Amino acid sequence: MDEFLPGFLKSKWKSVFYVLAYILLCLPIVALSVFSYRQVYNDLTSLTLSNRQSIAYLAANSLKEEFLHLTELAQSFSTRPVFQDLLAEGKPNEAIKLLESVPTYFPEIERLFVADLKGTLLIDTPHLSDVVGENFAQRDWYQGVTREWKPYVSEIYKRTAEPSYNVIAVAVPILDKDQRPMAILVLQVKIDTLTDWSKRVDVGTGGFLYFVDKKGQVAGYARASSEGEILDFSSVAIVQKVLKGQSGIEINFNELDNEERLAAYKPVSDYGWGAIATQPTINAFSRRTETLRIVIAIFGFITFLNFTFVWFLLRFLRIIDGFRERQETFLKSIGDGVMAIDRKFVITLFNTAAERLTGFSPQEAIGRPMRDIVKLVNEKDRTENITFIEEAMLFGKNKEMANGVVLITKTGAEIPVGDSAAPVFDANGVVSGAIIVFRDVSREREIRKMKDEFVSLASHELRTPMTSIAGFVDMMREGRYGQITKEFQEPLGYIAESIDRLIRLVNDLLNVSRIEAGRMKFNLGHVDLGKIASKVVTELQPVAEQKKLELTSKAEEMIEVQADTEKVEQILHNLIGNSLKFTDQGRVTVIVRKDNDFGIIEVVDTGVGIPEDEQKKLFGKFQQIDIDSAGRPSGTGLGLYLSRQLSQKMGGDVLLIESKPDLGSKFALRLPTIDSATAQRVAK
């Protein structure tokens, strides 16, 4: 029944389908998460980088401003007319006195001195011994300032005078009245001062800032103090870059600290210096890391929910699908044709066996009116017979298909079919359609025919010897073979009775077999209940007389029922016969009356009665109930069963109305009156 399933649900593709569905349903969220993560990551990275860059810019600018400030200070000192005059008069000792208070007012300036044009130190303040008269023409500040006679900020160097600090020098020319250089004023600044300046810039957690001079020597950093050796970073890549005038930002691995550092660098324009701000990557990106952690948490949670939801959804679908698949398999495996229809008789389900029987495929059948596909007709008159389906839907009960129904297949062939229809209820308990089960009963019919033939033959073969036994015994008792003595009459009577019982048993068995096979023929006609009751009563009168019982019948009015006369007689014989058999004194009364659409014959006796717990066994097959039966002729145990079956086939019933031990029993046969609804239904 693969055609029942959409193609994508066929089992070999099913796993692939579910995996793909899972991926497809989860992918958007995963993609969104990745995209968002990258977006946030990039934004925060560039924010961090530009932030670091700004720090380097700020540091470079502030250093430049300090240098400018120092230069301006130096120029303002050197251009003081008094100072110029004193120098021009060759009184440097007096001139320097004018500048004695400068280091006090400007603590960044550690020392000032004046050198002549050849670089020989003339005088300094505060005065340090042993350097006056020494030539410093090889110093960077000398070479820088004498190049164009313009103010110059020197590289870092270790000064000669003790204490020999690491310093920088700001050198400006001192001009005479004709604007010609006559001496050089030098302001010495300890590099610790640069460290103070760098501290003004906030470089963030774990970060530090340093400056490099044109040679790549370091200042502005705690480890590069005024004392000790000068740190030389000229071999460091970013130092080389910044000295080439480049600015930028990069990540370096610092082996000393064993950590990754983010370094931003910026040249200090006009002075050939550079500013470098570094910070451990871990700290620089701490905000980024923190934010990303939140992003990951949020999106991770969303993704997890999505995965879980999709997982359960697909699992649920798969369970439903599996359930459906199992149902389909069950349906497919059923050997009988199974078909479902809705209230309008349109086919909604059609299994493989139904296809095999009708010749129509499920695709052809589903959605089509049932009458076009499954044609069920009476074998005899070719009229449609779907009464059982209509009744199932109308009454909401399972209904059996009638006997003798054939199915006309797609090719026009005819198959005898049987089985039933069951109503389908919707959630509100209203009939919404029906399930029809049908199967080929040709074989069953054949078997039933064989069984009937067998029973018929067997009963014939049994009856033949019994007939001759009964016949000969009877003739012996009649004296056709000579006078029989009294002593022989008795046993011959017993033989006759036993044979009689045997014959009745065979006859009853045959009738049971026939009625159960539905082969019992009923010649329905009008039966006058009063007449038939009095006829049977008359026939049984000798039996009653023998037992000294009063047997009477009375009819309240003339009641005509629809029945088979012979069968009614048979039933009455059984009922009245039973009463006579189980009554030892008193009377058996047969009453004919009417109850709505039924004619009723009641048989009331004053017999032994039936105990309550035996009553339910009464109508069973081969039931000889356990009551005092001593001295009574034995029955076959089929009488009441047959009577009930016969009456029911005629639309009536045989009932035990009431029974009390030692008081008697009341049985009733009821049959539908002519033209009553029941009678009309049975006649059909």
Added chain:
Amino acid sequence: MSASGSFLSRGNRIVPMYATLNILRGGEVRIMIKVLVVEDDELISRMYQKVFQSEGYEVFVAENGQVGLDLARTKEPTIILLDIMMPKLNGMQMLQQLKADPKIAKIPVVILTNLSGTADAEKALEFGAVKYIIKSEYKPKEVFDIVKKILAAYTRDEVPKA
């Protein structure tokens, strides 16, 4: 049985024979009534033979349909008691052949069988049997009574309903 046949016959009808019989009933001339029992079971046929003989009838016995037909033609029985289940030619076949032969078609046939199917009974009556009796349900004497009743009806020139 031609028109110029025995005084007991007139044309193809056997009715006059019974009329004569009726006249003679109280009289001094006794005409033997001939019963043909067609039955394969020897005991049963012997049983019916006994009862009919003891009632003063002449009885012929045939053990199958074929013999039955021959005896019907040669012995001209008054009535035939016919079983159905028999070897060679069964009762139904014999009944059909009997009814097809104008010489013997008028002999009344009573089916005596132990087959109790309604269909069998209907078929037999359709083929022209006058009565369908289930052997096991009647004592030999009762069968004799039925046969006597049928013959009496024939005597009154009536064909009894089965």
